[in-house]
Amino acid sequence: MTTPDARDGLGPQAGTSRRRHVRVEGLRHQAWRARISDLLEVMAVASLVFVLATYLRDGGGQDLVSGTWPTALISAGRVTGLVAVNLILIQMLLAARVPWVDRVYGTDRALKAHRILGRVTVPLVLVHMETLVLGYAARDHRNVVVGLVIEPFIMLRDVPDMLTAFAATALLVVIAVTSVRAAMRTIGYERWHVVHLTAYAAVTLAIPHQLSIGSDLARSPLVHAYWLALYLGVAAAIVWWRALVPAYRSVRHQLRVEAVVDEGAGTWSIWVRGRDLARLDARAGQFFNWRFNAPGLRAFAHPWSLSIMPSDRHLRLTVRDLGDHSRALARLRPGTRVLIEGPYGAFTTARRTHRKVLLIAAGIGITPIRSLAEELARDPAVKPGDITIAYRADAEDQLTLRAELEQLTQPGSHALHLLTGPPTPGSWLPGGLPGRTDAERLGHLVPNPRQHEVYVCGPRIWMDLVHSSLRAAGVPRGHIHDERFSW
Amino acid sequence: MRVVTAIGTTAAAGVVLLASWQAGRTGSSTAGGVHIVASPGGSPAASGRSSGRTSATRGATTATTRTVTGALVQTPYGNVQVRVTVHGNRITNIVAVHLTDSSNTSVQISAGAEPTLRSEALSAQSAHIDLVSGATYTSEGYKTSLQAALDAAHL
Numbered sequence: 001m002t003t004p005d006a007r008d009g010l011g012p013q014a015g016t017s018r019r020r021h022v023r024v025e026g027l028r029h030q031a032w033r034a035r036i037s038d039l040l041e042v043m044a045v046a047s048l049v050f051v052l053a054t055y056l057r058d059g060g061g062q063d064l065v066s067g068t069w070p071t072a073l074i075s076a077g078r079v080t081g082l083v084a085v086n087l088i089l090i091q092m093l094l095a096a097r098v099p100w101v102d103r104v105y106g107t108d109r110a111l112k113a114h115r116i117l118g119r120v121t122v123p124l125v126l127v128h129m130e131t132l133v134l135g136y137a138a139r140d141h142r143n144v145v146v147g148l149v150i151e152p153f154i155m156l157r158d159v160p161d162m163l164t165a166f167a168a169t170a171l172l173v174v175i176a177v178t179s180v181r182a183a184m185r186t187i188g189y190e191r192w193h194v195v196h197l198t199a200y201a202a203v204t205l206a207i208p209h210q211l212s213i214g215s216d217l218a219r220s221p222l223v224h225a226y227w228l229a230l231y232l233g234v235a236a237a238i239v240w241w242r243a244l245v246p247a248y249r250s251v252r253h254q255l256r257v258e259a260v261v262d263e264g265a266g267t268w269s270i271w272v273r274g275r276d277l278a279r280l281d282a283r284a285g286q287f288f289n290w291r292f293n294a295p296g297l298r299a300f301a302h303p304w305s306l307s308i309m310p311s312d313r314h315l316r317l318t319v320r321d322l323g324d325h326s327r328a329l330a331r332l333r334p335g336t337r338v339l340i341e342g343p344y345g346a347f348t349t350a351r352r353t354h355r356k357v358l359l360i361a362a363g364i365g366i367t368p369i370r371s372l373a374e375e376l377a378r379d380p381a382v383k384p385g386d387i388t389i390a391y392r393a394d395a396e397d398q399l400t401l402r403a404e405l406e407q408l409t410q411p412g413s414h415a416l417h418l419l420t421g422p423p424t425p426g427s428w429l430p431g432g433l434p435g436r437t438d439a440e441r442l443g444h445l446v447p448n449p450r451q452h453e454v455y456v457c458g459p460r461i462w463m464d465l466v467h468s469s470l471r472a473a474g475v476p477r478g479h480i481h482d483e484r485f486s487w
Numbered sequence: 488m489r490v491v492t493a494i495g496t497t498a499a500a501g502v503v504l505l506a507s508w509q510a511g512r513t514g515s516s517t518a519g520g521v522h523i524v525a526s527p528g529g530s531p532a533a534s535g536r537s538s539g540r541t542s543a544t545r546g547a548t549t550a551t552t553r554t555v556t557g558a559l560v561q562t563p564y565g566n567v568q569v570r571v572t573v574h575g576n577r578i579t580n581i582v583a584v585h586l587t588d589s590s591n592t593s594v595q596i597s598a599g600a601e602p603t604l605r606s607e608a609l610s611a612q613s614a615h616i617d618l619v620s621g622a623t624y625t626s627e628g629y630k631t632s633l634q635a636a637l638d639a640a641h642l
Contacts, residue, residue: 038492049500056507070617136620151620158599159621160592212592213621 019355019381026353030478033351036104044090047230051082054223055216073135077128078216084124085210088203089234091117096237097344106346107287108484115179122176129169161209171202190300190325200238207231246289246341253277255338257292258314260330266321267364267400268330269307272338273314280343282310283350284371285455285483288342290317296328301341305368305457305483307401309375310343318400320364347455347483349375354453354479355386358446360466362392362428362458363400368483369457370401370408377408387414388446392428392458396420417445428465438469450474456482523558523631551575556584557636560628564593567628571636578612578642581605581633587625597625604629613637 055061055078063075094101094114101110130148136155137147156162177183178195187195210217210227217227255274263269282288289301302325307318319326347368349357357376361369373389376382389409393399399418409416421430427438435441442449454475456466463482470480488496552574559568565587572580583605586597600622607616614634618626 034489038488041488042492042496045496045500049503053503053507056504057510059511061508061511068617074618139617139620155620158596160596162621213623 022355022381023353026351029350030353033104036100040100040104047086047090048083050226051086052079054220055079055082058216060216070135070139073131073138077132077135080124080128080131081210081214082216084121084128085206086230087117087121087124089230091121092199092203092234093237096234097241097341098237099241102344103346106483107344109346112484118176118179122172125169125172129166159209160212164205165209168202168205171198171205175199175202189302193300242341246339249280250339253280253340255315255340257332257334257336257338259334260332262330263318263400265398265400267318268321268326269316269318270329270332271314271316274338276312277310277315278312280310282306282315282343283348284309284375285347285349285368286343286345287368287483288315288317288340288344291339291341292329292332293337293339294328294332297325297332300325301339303344305345306343306371307367309371309378318364318367318370320400345483347457347481348372349379351481352453354451355381355383356388356452357382357386358388358390358449358452358454360390360392360454360456360458362462363398365458365483366391366401366405367457369455370404372455373405373408373414377414384413385415388417388452389415390417390419390445392419392430392462394420394422415446426465428462428469437472438465439472442469442473450476450479452479454480456480460484523560523635552579553640555636555640557632557634557639559585560631562587562624562628564589564597564624567597567625567632569629569632569636571633571640573640573642576642578609578637581608583629587628596622600625601629608633 060075060079063071064079065072067075091114094110094117097107105113133151133155134144134147137144137151140147140151140154142150152162152166156166175196175198178187178192184192217224253274253276255272258271258273261269261271284306287303287305289303291298291301304317304319306315308314308316319329321327321330345368349372357372359369359373369389369391373387376387387409389405391399391402391405396418399420402418405416408414419430419433421432424431427441429438429441433441434444446452449470450473452475454470456463456470458466463484467480467482471477552572555571555573557569557571559566566585567587568583568585570582570584571578572582583597583601586601587593588597600619603619604616604626608614608629614630614637616626616630
């Protein structure tokens, strides 16, 4: 590690130009993100507009507003189906770990958008199904109740590819139900993940009925080609970024467990050794999905952040005992093969435009913060006092990686605030600090927070409290970066 | 999304959707993909072939029976064509000359839909009938061909 004195030896001018470099690079990165996010969002909107336009051009809108009851219902069924498929494919792209999406929004944000979209797409699919069932029932002059019960069976008999379509809908409903937070917690990550993977089957099962009876698709070769291209594009992105690239990297870099170190407080650091790791282009603050080739572990990949700055030979993750899976990691033997997916995440110093950095962590959220602190402390542009770390835990013995943090912030260099104490309602800080609000208390810890680039990592609700106190202290939204861990 | 991009995208999307809506209004009489390709007898939409006697005088009350073959309508799943028997101002019978036949499924679907379409049209005494579940193209083709036949029969 470079000492602060050695960095001072670079002279004030070198320091100033490098600091300007931080700002220029940060702004350039921001501009790039703005451009790419605009491009991606315009593409998403354009795909929806295209689908809606072809539907309207075929008189779908007319049918909807001025058709007879059955015609209007069937028309509503058509448009909800078209929009639902388009949105589901966007949803799949959001979860496909496409590097652009990952670097612009961060995997956590992309997956949040995926989640929110899911609240739209699954109901849309149900509306699609029900309006068509009702529309056909009305056409056949059945009343609503009888129609709802009987029409699906008539459709199964008379309409092609209805069995697969109904199966796809049922799968989507199961996926949606198991993805409600409470249900996810009950069944656990592994089972949730297995259920979620059936989404690929659901989307595939829905294709036959779209091609055989989806009149909007068959009507024009252009729409047909668009639909095909969309499916193929999404499938290619998933196969490439979720399967081929991770497989290649796992083989190429030959990763193996080197050591498992007990860090106390029910946490373990796993050192992973590999070759040419610089080629991974991993940065401090990012995470991988790790899969260990050991009994009981090889079936699932789990997301854990890097807890040191990655080097050409080593990666390290630090894991808290959150269940059977994390506990099994403690028994990993050196030499165990490690398969990786990643690096993922936009929680990096690339987004920084301020010289001063405030790093706030709670609990095991310290892991990406620890690696960011290391990268920053090694950065010659960073002057002593530029880094402030605020580390929150329920008790002193829960402060994982404390010694490493103290070394990074040895006296005379940077600031480390260890904030321990039982949780206080409505506050992210422990009790007993001066100040009436969290924003005031923060001001006592960190003079002038608004001049800092802020990185936050911890439990979701805690981060929300941090976020609002930072905003109250005058930190602009664009300078607050967080990593939302919860899957 | 940046504000300028958002405004631009919204405006463009609005224009495209409005234009499509407008196109849908004017072109909604025939659905896309369903085209009249041939009308036997050479008249633009349908041919009227009189069988039986035609009334000699205008306004005569004698009812005549005519058979009119509708337009041959092309759909992505095969051609559809109907023949209508008209007695006076009443449609007395409709026979499907051609139904979609691109695959066994198409044949099944249209064979299943045809009786419904026929009875709907006979009771409605017009081509203004609803589409049959899962047989959108057969229905559209059927309606188009029937309308052409009715136009030719001046009904």
